[in-house]
Amino acid sequence: MIKKLLFTVFLCSILALSVHAQSLRGRVLDQSSSPLIGAYIIHSDSENHAHTNGSGYFVLSGVNTGDVLQVSYVGFETQTIVVEDLSKEVTIRMKEAAIELGEVVFNQEVNPLISLSRIDLKVNPVNTSQDILRKVPGLFIGQHAGGGKAEQIFLRGFDIDHGTDINITVDGMPVNMVSHAHGQGYSDLHFLIPETVERVDFDKGPYNADKGNFATAGYVNFQTKRALEKSSVSVQGGSFNTVRTVGLFNLINEKKNNAYIAAEYLASDGPFEASQNFNRINLMGKYGLTLDDGSDISVLASYFTSKWDASGQIPIRAVESGQITNFGALDDTEGGYTSRTNIALNHTKLINDRLFIKNNVYYSTYDFELFSNFTFFLEDSVNGDQIRQGETRALFGAESQLTYSNEFSGGEYALQFGVGLRNDDSRDNELEGTKNRDSIRFVTQRGDITESNYYSYVNFDLYLNKLRINPGVRVDYFSYLYQDKLTPEYDPQSLTAAVFSPKLNFIYTVNDNVQVYAKSGIGFHSNDTRLVLERPNNESILPRAFGADLGGNFKLMPRLIVNGALWYLRLEQEFVYVGDAGIVEASGRTARRGVDLGVRWQANNWIYFDGDFTYSYARSIDDAEGENFIPLAPRITTTGGLSFEKDGFAGALRTRYLQDRPANEDNSVIAEGYTVLDLNASYSFNAFTIGFFVENLLDTDWKETQFDTESRIRLADGSLEPSPVSEIHFTPGTPFNFRGFIRFTF
Missing domain, CATH: 2.40.170.20 (TonB-dependent receptor, beta-barrel domain)
Structure with missing residues (x-):
C-alpha cells in the first residue's frame, strides 16, 4: 500500500514538472515593424511582468498555455493576448492611440526619458536636421556658416563646438x-x-x-x-x-x-x-x-x-x-x-x-x-x-x-x-x-x-x-x-x-x-x-x-x-x-x-x-x-x-x-x-x-x-x-x- 502511494506521488510529481509554467519569448513592434522599447507585458493572474529591451524583445517567465497577458505602451492601444504556443516566439504589433501621460510608469529596466522623448517627438515632429538635436532637453545649437556646416552645440555648461564632448x-x-x-x-x-x-x-x-x-x-x-x-x-x-x-x-x-x-x-x-x-x-x-x-x-x-x-x-x-x-x-x-x-x-x-x-x-x-x-x-x-x-x-x-x-x-x-x-x-x-x-x-x-x-x-x-x-x-x-x-x-x-x-x-x-x-x-x-x-x-x-x-x-x-x-x-x-x-x-x-x-x-x-x-x-x-x-x-x-x-x-x-x-x-x-x-x-x-x-x-x-x-x-x-x-x-x-x-x- 505504501509503495503504491509513493508511486502515485512520484507520478504526480513528474506530471507537475511536465506542465510547470514556462517562459514566453516575444517582440513588441509598432505597425511599421519598429521595435518599442520599454513596452510593459504583464501576466493577468500572477502579475509577473517584463519589459522589452532596446530591440523590442522580452522574456516573460511563469507562463502557461492559455494564460492571458496585457501589453501596454504609452501612445499605443493596450492589447490583451492569449498564450497559444510557448515553443514559438510571439510578435505583438501595437496600434497607435492618443498620447496619455497617465500610462507612463517608471521601472528599473528602462530609462523613462526614452518614453518621454518619443512623446516629445510625436507631439512636436521635427522638420529640419537642426530640430532633431533640439529634442535633447537642455541642448542648444547654433549655425554660423550658411547652413551647410555642422552646428555649434551647447550642453551642460559646455561649448561643445561641433562635438568635442557629446557622442552622437x-x-x-x-557621427x-x-x-x-x-x-x-x-x-x-x-x-x-x-x-x-x-x-x-x-x-x-x-x-x-x-x-x-x-x-x-x-x-x-x-x-x-x-x-x-x-x-x-x-x-x-x-x-x-x-x-x-x-x-x-x-x-x-x-x-x-x-x-x-x-x-x-x-x-x-x-x-x-x-x-x-x-x-x-x-x-x-x-x-x-x-x-x-x-x-x-x-x-x-x-x-x-x-x-x-x-x-x-x-x-x-x-x-x-x-x-x-x-x-x-x-x-x-x-x-x-x-x-x-x-x-x-x-x-x-x-x-x-x-x-x-x-x-x-x-x-x-x-x-x-x-x-x-x-x-x-x-x-x-x-x-x-x-x-x-x-x-x-x-x-x-x-x-x-x-x-x-x-x-x-x-x-x-x-x-x-x-x-x-x-x-x-x-x-x-x-x-x-x-x-x-x-x-x-x-x-x-x-x-x-x-x-x-x-x-x-x-x-x-x-x-x-x-x-x-x-x-x-x-x-x-x-x-x-x-x-x-x-x-x-x-x-x-x-x-x-x-x-x-x-x-x-x-x-x-x-x-x-x-x-x-x-x-x-x-x-x-x-x-x-x-x-x-x-x-x-x-x-x-x-x-x-x-x-x-x-x-x-x-x-x-x-x-x-x-x-x-x-x-x-x-x-x-x-x-x-x-x-x-x-x-x-x-x-x-x-x-x-x-x-x-x-x-x-x-x-x-x-x-x-x-x-x-x-x-x-x-x-x-x-x-x-x-x-x-x-x-x-x-x-x-x-x-x-x-x-x-x-x-x-x-x-x-x-x-x-x-x-x-x-x-x-x-x-x-x-x-x-x-x-x-x-x-x-x-x-x-x-x-x-x-x-x-x-x-x-x-x-x-x-x-x-x-x-x-x-x-x-x-x-x-x-x-x-x-x-x-x-x-x-x-x-x-x-x-x-x-x-x-x-x-x-x-
Whole structure:
C-alpha cells in the first residue's frame, strides 16, 4: 500500500514538472515593424511582468498555455493576448492611440526619458536636421556658416563646438569625426532626413559603459524607422526662396519583410544680402528582414551632398559704424562642400530565454571642404586671411554585444559584454591659405591620418526588489598614425594609448510614480592625432571626465511628470583643437556643476505642455578667481512649448531662451543671450495635410553664434584699420520667416 502511494506521488510529481509554467519569448513592434522599447507585458493572474529591451524583445517567465497577458505602451492601444504556443516566439504589433501621460510608469529596466522623448517627438515632429538635436532637453545649437556646416552645440555648461564632448550616433553608426580638418569630434548630422527618425535615445553624463569617446556631457543616438506604414510626398516653400521636398516611399511592409526609400532636396538663398546658394540632396534606403530562427536584420544605405556660400562671422564695429548691416558681409566668398555615403548593417537575435546578441557593422566615405575668414586682414594685409580646410575620409567599424540574464532567489541580474573597433583613414587632411577660394597662398598642414579605436566593455545590472545596481567598466585602446606630407621624406609618426573608464549607478524605483537615482562614472574625450603625437609623454592624451548625478523622476499627478538632477562634471584636461588655425590650445582642468529640470504636463486629451530648464556653473580650476571663466559656456537655458492636436488640427507654440554668457576668461566680453519664439500649425483631411511654420515669430534681433575674435578689417573707404581690434564677431539669427507646406499620404 505504501509503495503504491509513493508511486502515485512520484507520478504526480513528474506530471507537475511536465506542465510547470514556462517562459514566453516575444517582440513588441509598432505597425511599421519598429521595435518599442520599454513596452510593459504583464501576466493577468500572477502579475509577473517584463519589459522589452532596446530591440523590442522580452522574456516573460511563469507562463502557461492559455494564460492571458496585457501589453501596454504609452501612445499605443493596450492589447490583451492569449498564450497559444510557448515553443514559438510571439510578435505583438501595437496600434497607435492618443498620447496619455497617465500610462507612463517608471521601472528599473528602462530609462523613462526614452518614453518621454518619443512623446516629445510625436507631439512636436521635427522638420529640419537642426530640430532633431533640439529634442535633447537642455541642448542648444547654433549655425554660423550658411547652413551647410555642422552646428555649434551647447550642453551642460559646455561649448561643445561641433562635438568635442557629446557622442552622437545614427543607428549605432558614429557621427563624430576624430582628427577632423575643422576640429576634433566634428559632427555633421545633415545626412539624416528628419522624417525618418523613429526615436531619440539620450542620456547626460559619462555613465554608460557602452558609450565611449566624446560621451562626457552626454550621448545621443537617433534610431531611424524600421519601415513605413504609408508613403508620402511633401513640398515646402517660403521666405528667402526656400524650397524643400521630401518623399518617403513604402516598398515592402510585411510581417517579416520591410523596405522603404526616402529622399530630400533643400534649396535656399538664406536671409543674407549675399545669397547662400545653399542646396542639399539626401537619399536613403532601409531594408529589414526577420528570419524564422528569430534573427532580425536591417540594412541602411544613404547618400548626402551639400554645398553653400556664407557671409561669415562679422564684427560688431562694422555694423555699428554702418559699414554693413546685420546680414551683410566683409568677405562673402566663404562657404563649402561636403558629402557622405553610408552603409550600416544591424543584426539582433534572441538566442534563448537568457541570451541575446546584437551586432552592427558600418562603412562610410566622407568628403569635406570649407572656406572661412575669421580675422579678415589681421595676418595678411594684402590678400586677406581666408583659409581652406579639407579632407577625404573612409570610416569603418563593428561592434558585437552579448547580454545574458537570469533570476535567483532574491532577484534578477543581467550581464552585458561588448567588443568593437573603429578605424578612421583621413587622406589629405589639410589647412591652406587661399584667396577668393582659388589661389593657394600657403600650406600650413597637409597629411594622412589613421586612427584606430579598439574597445571592450562589461555592464552588470543587479535587480534587488525595487533597487537596481549598475556597475560597469570600459577599456579603450587607441592607435595613432600620421604622415606629414610637408616633410621631405616618408617618416610616419605613431603612438598607442589606452584609457580605463569605470561606472557605478544606483536606480531605486519606489513605485510606478517615483524613481530616484545616483549615478557616477568616468568618461573621456580623445584629442586630435596631431596633438597626441606632438606630446607623446603627456599623460592626458586621453583626458578623463569625472561625473556624478543625483536626481529622480516623479509623476506628481496622473498627467504631470517632473524630472530633475543635480550634477557635477570635472575634466582632467581640456585640449581645444583650433581647426581654424591648425593649432592646439591647452586650457587645463575644468569643473562644471548644475541643475536640470524638466516638466511634461497633459492638460487634457489634446493639449500638451513641455518645458526644460538648465543651470550650469563652469570654471577653470587652474586659473585665478575672476580669470577662470570658460568662454561661451552656457549658464541658464530654457526651452518649452504648448502643443495641441484635435479633429485634424495640430500645432505648437515653442520658445527657447539662452542667457548672456562670458565670451572670454575674465568675463569682460559678453555673448548676448536671446529669446526666440516659433509657431507651427497644420490641418489634415483625407490623404492631405496642409500647414505652415513660422520661425522667429516676433522678429527678434538676435545673434545665433558669437566669438571674441581679434581681427583687422578694411574700412568702407578702402583703407585698413590702423590696428587690430578684439571684440564679439557674430552670425545673426534668422529673422521672421514663413514656410508653407502640403503633404500627400498614400
